Amino acid sequence: MAGNITFTMIKPEAMRKGAAGAILKMIQEAGFEIIALKMKQMSTKDAEEFYAVHKDRPFFDGLISFMTSGPIIAAVLKKENAVEDYRKLLGTTNPETADEGTIRKAFATNVTMNAAHGSDSDDNAAIETAFHFDKNEIIE
Numbered sequence: 001m002a003g004n005i006t007f008t009m010i011k012p013e014a015m016r017k018g019a020a021g022a023i024l025k026m027i028q029e030a031g032f033e034i035i036a037l038k039m040k041q042m043s044t045k046d047a048e049e050f051y052a053v054h055k056d057r058p059f060f061d062g063l064i065s066f067m068t069s070g071p072i073i074a075a076v077l078k079k080e081n082a083v084e085d086y087r088k089l090l091g092t093t094n095p096e097t098a099d100e101g102t103i104r105k106a107f108a109t110n111v112t113m114n115a116a117h118g119s120d121s122d123d124n125a126a127i128e129t130a131f132h133f134d135k136n137e138i139i140e
């Protein structure tokens with residue numbers, strides 16, 4: 001199963017814009033199968049743990065307050081080469097440089113409020129999936 005799942009979150013600003021349905025549609029039309037899905041309000045502790053790798057970066061505090069500013073949708077996506085293919089569908093971190101046809105080009109507001117998250121490696125996909133979902137919440 002290594003290599004065929006990734007983890008995504010639809011971030012609070014995309015939720016506020018009402019873009020969740022359109023983002024899930026783009027995900028499915030790109031050939032990903034949604035094998036787990038939930039809406040959730042992240043606590044400050046959750047967000048600090050999820051983004052711990054960025055704790056010394058200047059944008060960390062802003063990122064944590066943004067990610068806790070409203071609910072997110074968390075999902076696990078299945079497809080061959082899921083991590084790399086989903087990063088392509090997502091577009092660059094800064095939406096100013098994101099290609100046409102990507103989720104961030106279509107729905108991001110700025111580099112912080114960039115519509116959605118995508119895992120950056122198979123290891124992190126597994127860690128992030130386990131952070132948000134119990135085994136029995138994943139339908140394969």
Ligand code: UDP
Binds near residue numbers: 111113114116118
């Ligand atoms: N971020 C930010 N400012 C930056 C870089 C990143 O606010 O200069 C936020 C943004 O929401 C991004 C998240 O921190 O999605 C995690 O950063 P990372 O470099 O891992 O980008 P990603 O993997 O999400 O493209």
Ligand code: MG
Binds near residue numbers: 118120
């Ligand atoms: Mg990242």
